[in-house]
Amino acid sequence: MPRCCYHDEYGEVFPPAEAASQARRFRRRGLAGTDARLVSMLRAEGVADAHVLEVGGGVGDVLVALFDAGAAHAIDVDLSPSWVEAARRFVDEHGYGERFEARAGDFVDEAALLPEVDVVILNRVVCCYPDMDAMLAAAAGRSRRVLALVYPADRWTNRAAIAIANLWFRLRRLQFRVFVHPEASMRSVLRAAGMEVVRQRSGVVWRTVVLTRSPALPSLRSHPEQS
Numbered sequence: 344m345p346r347c348c349y350h351d352e353y354g355e356v357f358p359p360a361e362a363a364s365q366a367r368r369f370r371r372r373g374l375a376g377t378d379a380r381l382v383s384m385l386r387a388e389g390v391a392d393a394h395v396l397e398v399g400g401g402v403g404d405v406l407v408a409l410f411d412a413g414a415a416h417a418i419d420v421d422l423s424p425s426w427v428e429a430a431r432r433f434v435d436e437h438g439y440g441e442r443f444e445a446r447a448g449d450f451v452d453e454a455a456l457l458p459e460v461d462v463v464i465l466n467r468v469v470c471c472y473p474d475m476d477a478m479l480a481a482a483a484g485r486s487r488r489v490l491a492l493v494y495p496a497d498r499w500t501n502r503a504a505i506a507i508a509n510l511w512f513r514l515r516r517l518q519f520r521v522f523v524h525p526e527a528s529m530r531s532v533l534r535a536a537g538m539e540v541v542r543q544r545s546g547v548v549w550r551t552v553v554l555t556r557s558p559a560l561p562s563l564r565s566h567p568e569q570s
């Protein structure tokens with residue numbers, strides 16, 4: 344499976360207007376839906392004093408909620424440059440700017456340059472990237488303790504919705520595509536990277552899974568993605 348080759352399209356698919364609307368929604372009613380569920384599952388694992396890395400963190404609303412819950416530091420890496428800017432402004436507006444770093448780029452390419460952290464988050468991100476194996480192995484490789492994922496459950500309804508979305512991208516002459524990656528393959532990549540599922544919840548579309556590093560599985564250092 345090729346790595347992602349259409350980086351410049353992420354800014355078009357995830358434009359500033361969508362970040363602004365996410366920010367407005369958070370100001371109006373705080374976190375809701377899968378985002379609220381994700382934060383509550385992470386809080387149950389413990390986020391006090393945690394160093395967090397979010398890939399494709401959107402406007403930074405989940406990170407603000409984790410700062411509110413006591414997280415010490417956060418990094419966001421996003422392929423959409425305007426969302427990186429939006430996240431900087433949003434986190435700063437909530438008073439956490441000094442403990443936050445936002446970088447534009449492909450996380451899979453940047454991973455080796457990033458520090459290991461306590462908690463890594465991919466919230467609706469793996470479905471926007473073709474090389475699931477590389478992304479999950481890199482994410483697991485940065486996590487000392489917890490890895491949280493939100494992705495579309497591997498069901499025919501999601502596969503049908505995604506086929507329609509991809510038709511829309513094709514009509515717009517974009518190479519960008521969305522994916523329902525097979526869950527069995529995702530789990531096997533994560534297990535090979537030493538991560539074990541400890542919590543999971545499913546909604547109509549999204550599955551939220553929290554994994555922790557298992558002493559019984561291969562260690563962080565022994566995974567081939569690590570250097």
Ligand SMILES: C[S@@+](CC[C@H](N)C(=O)[O-])C[C@H]1O[C@@H](n2cnc3c(N)ncnc32)[C@H](O)[C@@H]1O
Binds near residue numbers: 347422465467471472
């Ligand atoms: C559907 S949005 C989700 C945003 C946010 N997490 C949320 O749930 O609202 C997917 C995000 O992932 C980012 N993304 C996808 N693949 C990425 C990669 N390899 N490296 C960094 N960001 C990536 C996109 O740029 C986009 O911001």
